[in-house]
Amino acid sequence: MGVLATAAVKLGETLVKLACEAATGSKAAGEVAGGLTAVLGGHGVGKLDQRRARRQLETVADTVAGRVMTRYGAEFRGLDEESRAVVVEAVAEAFQALPPLTELVLAASCRPERLAARVRQLTGDLLRGRYFGRAETDLYELLLDTACAEVTQICQGLHGLANLAVPEVLRQLSGLAEEVRAAPVRALAAATEAGEARFARTYREFVADELAEADLDCDRLTRTSRRYPLAAAYLARSVHWQGSPVAVTALLSHSRLLLTGPCGAGKTTLLRWLFTGIARRGLAGFEHLVPFYLPLHHYTDRTPRLDDLITALGQDIAAEMPSGWVQRQLREGDSLVLLNGLDEVPSAHRRVVLDWIEKLCAKFSRATVVLASRPDPTLPGWAAGAGFTVAELAPMNPAEAHQFIQRWHAAVLVRLVDPAERAWVVKCERRLLDALAGCHALRVLAANPLTCALMCALHRDRLVRLPDSWVDLLRMITEILVDERDRVRGIVDELPAPREERLRVLADLAYWMSSQDITRAKPAELLDRVAHASGTQLASTDPARLVRGLAERTGLVRLDAEGGLTFPSPVLRDYLVSREVVAGNYVRALARAAHRLDLHQLVLMVAAQLTGDRAAELVATLSREAAENSACSARQLLVNACEYRPGPELSEDALAQLAIEHPAVLVDALAREPLERAVEVARLASAIQHWEALPLLARLARDGGPEVAEALRPDSRWFDPVDLRFFLPGLREDAVADKVPGGGAGD
Template sequence: MEAMSVGARLASSVVGPLVKKLFRTDGPGAGLVDRPVRVSSLVSFRGETRTLTDVELRKIAEELVERAALSTGVSERLPSFEKRAVVNAVTHSLCFMEHIDMDDVQAVQLGHLELSRSLRSSNPAATIGLSSDAVLLHAQVVDTACLHILHFFTTRSTFVPRTLVEQSRRIEELSSKIDTLIMRTPSPADGGFEARYASYISTKHGKLTIFGLDLATASAAWPLDAAYLSLEATGTAAGGKMPLTMPAEHVLAGRARVLLRGVAGSGKTTLVQWLAVSAARSDVDEHLLYLHGLVPFVLPMRSLTRAGARLPAPDEFLSAVGCPIAHAQPTGWYDRVLTAGRGLMLIDGIDEMPEGEREEARNWLRDLVGSYPRNHWLVTSRPSAVQENWLAGEKFTELDLAPVSRDDVAAFIKRWHKAAGSADAYGKELLYAVRAKQELDRLATNPLMCALICALHRDRRGYLPDGRKELYDAALSMLLSRRDRERGIYKTGDMRIGETHQVQLIQKLAYWLIRNGRSEMDAKDVVDLLSQALTSMPRVAEQGTAKQIYHHLLVRSGLLIEPVEGTLQFIHRTFQDYLGARAAVESLDFDFLGGNAHLDQWEDVVRMAVAHARPAERTRLLTGLIERGDSSKDTRYRLHLLAAACLDDATELDPEVRTEVQRRAERLIPPRSVDQARALADVGPVVLELLPGPEGLTSDEAYFTVLAAVRIGTDAAIPVLTRFRAAEEKRVRAELALAWARFDTDRYAEEVIADLNEDDCLYFVVSSSRELRTLRRFGGRSYLRITSPLGVEEMRSHCVPDRLVGLCIAADMRCSWDWLDEFPRLVELTLETPLPEVDVSSLKDVPSLRILRVPSTVRTVGDDVLPPTLKIIRTG
């Protein structure tokens, strides 16, 4: 058998049988043991009845070291004397088990890595003078041995106390988790490479480029831990009848396959980075334990399909994304990882592929999932890029990234100003402006727009334009000229290209990308395109060659980046679409724009083209969309809704054209699916006055109408939502209760929450202390779902004792639950925790409680002391 094959099988076929020789075999009557056993009494190489001699113990160590050395590739690099020294060190480490002052249960609870560290530290002199390869080999052998030692303990009949039911169940769960750890532990053949790869992932994806933080003395790279804003993902619960919400970073907890939709700038790529870095870390947060041991593969579709390249096979994943250590991956490594179900497949940006190539991408995904079904899969896309149920055949759950709540916007503004080193006054002033001005409030719906607003507010010393086009114009001005001029970067002899000329050059690059359906282009194509443009721009051409001007734009514009050497892309797709639309209008390509308007990649381009166009040109564009939609049954819905969405950007338009656009939109209302609700929300506030109901609507139409109004998100939607307060359909009212955090707390409470029908055990969602206090003003509610970590005193003070019947805690409160005895009518408690275990023993002091719901993946500690009247129900 070749070395790599041995390495792949070392953990299961070699270590397990060898470990068993280190311990005594259970004799007759072992099953009657009802207490833990000392580790020192289990070993087979001590005492008068020892069954393993010192020579045999050393032979076990020799075999482990030799196999590990072969499988890790260090065998040829280690001289024989160092191998002997490693064997000595491993032998001494294993011998120390006879001196361990703990029992087998304590050892299992300690964990294999801590046990390994304890054994290795027992003889620190054993590795003195050894090379780094030898020290690493010693650690890997002992780590792997300890994992199997603990697994051996959990499978012994004496380990399970037959008379202790609760302890038996806990031991069974521990055994299952150790089995999972064994499955997720790389073989020694792969451990060294995976450590390097994890370091690469943490470095590559551990920082974010936040718009505006490259100004003044602030760094453009923001540490991911400081920058990450926990967003929410929404969908429908099993059966598709009730709205569902969860932290976005938990979308793969309990779900193996997810298709996540989100608008441009909503944080999809940031979430991908967060998951990748969290999986790569050895100290995974206990809320993200489901990521432990997984190997992240970050696969941005724009990079995979660069220059029309075919989609890669698994062995090409690393090289396809430019990973510099791709060449070092052990032979067959990817297959071992994916076959074992250890892959975290993060496929980002299906929408960044040309629409005609997405079917090929779906087939590629189907083949991958079919070949390696046991892995975790996350696929991201803009909402309109793929149809509903696009991957339903592969059992993907479809979720949406929700717009940021008002509290999230406030948190982002505070973090941005702290990172930028700005005075608190700027942040407070901006926060007030966003809440006071409806137009700004509507724009601040995702991290990109929040960062854009923060940067412009500081750069313009408090002045902010109102509309989206004006915001982008101001951002371009700030990036292309003002920041360098105000920072005093220019020196005598420097290349100076004015803002107008920079825009002309960069928008040609943007339009080329759009016309070719790409998000990246080769540097050679950039230079060729600039060379053509410079023939008509002599004042710029005389300052340098096309290559020099390209370098100047890359370094100074703030709009362009090179993700890998020799490849260009825009800092964000939104700027590409904005400048590409400007180029299309200047080229009078209105028929070309209209001819591509049915393609999702052109939607934002068309909307921005309407904003750039003059009144007569807007008329031409919108009339074309209407007429083309009228004549095409397949694209009618998309084109007519796109025309309606453009009204928000049409500052001046022929009234007759506006009327015709609105008339077409009315025919598409009410929405009858999630996709239609999303599309209507994209139209903006103008659609609110067209939304009907609840009279005359089916239950589905009522739900999707509410969903559309909620997603629009401005306070202008509140009067529409108010009409549905008494709806009979529970999921409609559940969506209204869930949406509170997206609107002004007091106004929404008074107009919607106060009179929301509570029938059918409707849970009211509370995401802040202010909302909880507001509910108390209205007499409290019978069913509450708490989604933020409120303090126990707040809960006791603001929940109404004689009103509360059902309580759901969907946040990490980490408290004892005995305080719930102050609520005499409380009969149901639901704990939606991402933690692996929760102590419920204190619930014995809550006599009214009859039902406790916990996720099936969470271990309950102390449920053996709960009264028989309390029933535990496992969910999910």
């Protein structure tokens, strides 16, 4: 018999012996049933019946020992057999050191948890003298709970035994043996549940902080800009389900949820927030759930296993996990499984992972499973077949973007102590919000949580100065998306091309589609163009594979179900076009087409990348064409923007046309106007029927005086009431215009 088995037998015999002595009031050294044998012998009971009674009690002791071996012989795998045996012996010795058990059990009202508390109180010095480590202490506590449940049950089964006739004694002992053998009964089940509840608490405490940081996964950032407290930065947002915005927590009533969204939409952040809030029991209505988080990109060459739900974040406590604990949590339905990054699994292995998810859901139908992924043309069909509800994370609205920037800077401040650094962060927030008022590209980037956070971080780390270096910001964000984030996160790179080659292919595609006025590239034309753009370095690469890789990993392009390609971000698309214009020397052709105000941002991006004679030539060409075409006086806005000068005086008709057709152009021009013209700017900005005017209106309301406030009369019909109240909280009801000044669509 091994040392652990010997210790388990000793514990079982000790518990039965003490219970027997408590039931009979007779204490006898040696055998398990010594007390009962003495009582029966005193009543003249024959040796045969005494042996029958003794065997019944020995069976009870053996059953208890067997249960200890079954339950704790395989758990706490970090402890060897001898260490576990020492713990079992320690529990037996603790019971041997107790005063008469009858008094303790009665004082505890036959409740195991009360008895366990009293035993701990009486034997605390013995435990401290053992100098157990954490694992040994946890095992001791679990065994003590189990032992108290066992001995309480046995005492109840033996109650009044000394006053019964021999047949009744044997019958009662037989019933007790069967009851103990058939367990765990109520008391033992309570001890088992207490042990599992204790591990659940340990698990929650251990993993609660594992996902409590937001991480931008960008090596070029400082530590405090890259990682910051999620709780301080998180902005609660709605998801779109069946065409309507709903809180994501409302969708957790659906036991199967597929959460989609483009690159940077906030899927990982949302899952981290859910996990951390539930682990800390801080998410109202979901305190009972046990959360599990599995980053799927770790499983590039094998299928995930159930144990991975623990080891993904709790590797150091996995050895303490009760056998089958994960399965029981999933089976009982008090669990939330968060599976992140299906799109990060290599495409050849993705079907295997989806099959595993389906089997997981089928086997544990009561568990709630949330799967997050970038859009994939095949996913809606799979989700319908697998019973998943589909919801999408939409871009942030203007008010959300503004709040996001405020919360990001507040989160960075949490860990800063140096007064100068704190003052710089406060200044950065103010400067960035002001920059949004006068730069269309920044306003668009702010709608995406990832690009908004990168904008905040790069600006705070002085890597870009906004708004002046906004094109440098676009370059950095594009490079980060193309390959930097995946490399930092350890995601398998399936693309054969280095960064510059990927950027060249993307820029060629963007320029081709823009020059041909194509918003969606058809599959056949797309693949021909990619094959043409790939050059010698990628000549052997399958164009379809390259396009799929760029779509799945960069987020700069998107494929639909038919294989057509689009650029989801117009600003980043235009930046890629501008790279190709500069590299291919298409500047003159662009300047000649600059009468199209939809090319306004593109021209500015090209101008920012030119230096010396090429920059001067572009401005001269634009100025010459503006002078030759006085009817298109708005073109002078573009010339001034290239030279960072205020905009020119425009007629009321030209302003009204700009406000309707190209609001971003007019907003950026008005934002460059000097403070002396604030009243007129406020009047003109109020006429713009577009959300892009809101940051400028907010800046005017903050910095202007009473006259400016009086001139702010936006038409409420063109704005979301929530956005309007957020940006202009002090706006009086009677200050809202009934129609757009200067005419336009509001008439």
